[in-house]
Amino acid sequence: MTGHTITQETAETAATAAQTSVAQSRAARELGVKRGEFELAVMLGRVRTVADTPGGRRRVTREEIERVRAGDGFPEAWLERIRAVGTTEGAALMGISTARFTRLTRAGFVTPVKFYLNRYRAVVWLYLAEELKHFAEAEVNASLLTGRAPGTIRAQLEAGVDLRARNWRGRHAGALLRQSDDPWERAAAVASLLDPVQLAGIIRDPYERAYVRRLMPDPFGQSVPESPAGRIIYKIMTADHPDEIRWLRANLTIGLSQARGLRPAPRPAPQPGTDAVAGVVPGPRAEHAAEPSPHDPAPQPATHPEAPPAALPEEGSNRRTSEPRGLLKWMRRRGA
Structure with a gap:
């Protein structure tokens, strides 16, 4: 299947989803519930959502809205359940x-x-x-x-x-996994609960790592990541218990294997004159990825890069900046 065919099918799927579904904010208004109540209902699986494309905004079908409305005792009984x-x-x-x-x-x-x-x-x-x-x-x-x-x-x-944060993360991870059938999105859901150092050790290819970050769910809350509130939220959302981290790492490894079998992560097209065969997407280059160093800066909350993965440079680049020859020459002359 050619890239043009894949793009065309994706566009057709997105157009069909847009015609038969609505945004979650509109679905909440049509059901007559507050946005927070609706988001909780989605998280609990009481309202099913669909995605037009991998990583796209999840929407609610007209059929699902009518199903919720037709439930016994709606809206009072339904609201009591959430x-x-x-x-x-x-x-x-x-x-x-x-x-x-x-x-x-x-x-x-x-x-x-x-x-x-x-x-x-x-x-x-x-x-x-x-x-x-x-x-x-x-x-x-x-x-x-x-x-x-x-x-x-x-x-x-x-x-x-205090197991409250750990138990909440487990529940949150289950909710994210229920909301997606795409292997890359499921891998991103698990990855969102690990710190950047853990991710660098598991996802060695920089383009795969960028793709996973782009598919991660929106950060919880509206706080700036480096603000006091943002650091508190980041701590709650990041696994810190050894058993929990091992479980997430194992699930992420399995999820990545399934995702790679479905399709490769986006990466730059081969440049003219290279040895790559035209039309073939190169595979992961794990052997060239830099290992995490204990001297690396402290991990920061995971963010979703705005630029596509293909725009990211290779990690571990050893390019050296040019020396200020004029300044060194002047200093040698002064010391002579």
Whole structure:
């Protein structure tokens, strides 16, 4: 299949999707819900989305909007299923104190569904009200709601264990993977939870790495990456536990293998006069990629480059800048 045919089919697919679907903001308005409620519904899988092209904005089909509207008790019952509550309201739903509720969440018994930073840049975790009710109603959890907590849990909490961010990342990764069938997008979803040093060690080819970054989901929140709020959000969204990092690395390696089998990452076209055969896309050049060095600058939050991968230079370039000969000559003359 020629590149022209692929481009034509992609354009036709995008045009068809645009005619039969709407943007998520418009879908939220048509369903009569707030944007935050709609985004949570998408994350939970209560509203299915589609993508016109890999890495493109996800949209909602007309058929899906009608399916949600036709649900029993819409919109009241539907909104109740996606209602998120904070610590105080969550503790009240479970019939326990806020202190006990916080201990349960820190120990990992309840998983946050989203978070935000308040005016004091403190992290506010939110939980699905439906899940809290089910947890409180389960007989197996009765001992956790009353009396003294088990010794293992007390020991973990005294040691400073807090699994809220880690559990949220796991839930977030699952939501991202559910929303895409494209192997490169799925690899990018996993990669978005790893720091740049980890990515450089796994994705050696610079063009593949740039393509994965371009397909990563939009950064959470609107904070500037290097601002105090941006650093807090980056820390929450980046895996920090060894077991979690190993799991993400393994999944990313498998995902990359599947993605490469589907199609190569975009890269510059062969220049005239090179040995490359016209029309053949060169494969990854892992052997030429630079290894991460312990002297490299501290990793920064992953960003989505605006320029296409083909515009990126090769990493590890050893070009030397020209010396200021005039200045050196003058200094030698002064020292003579």
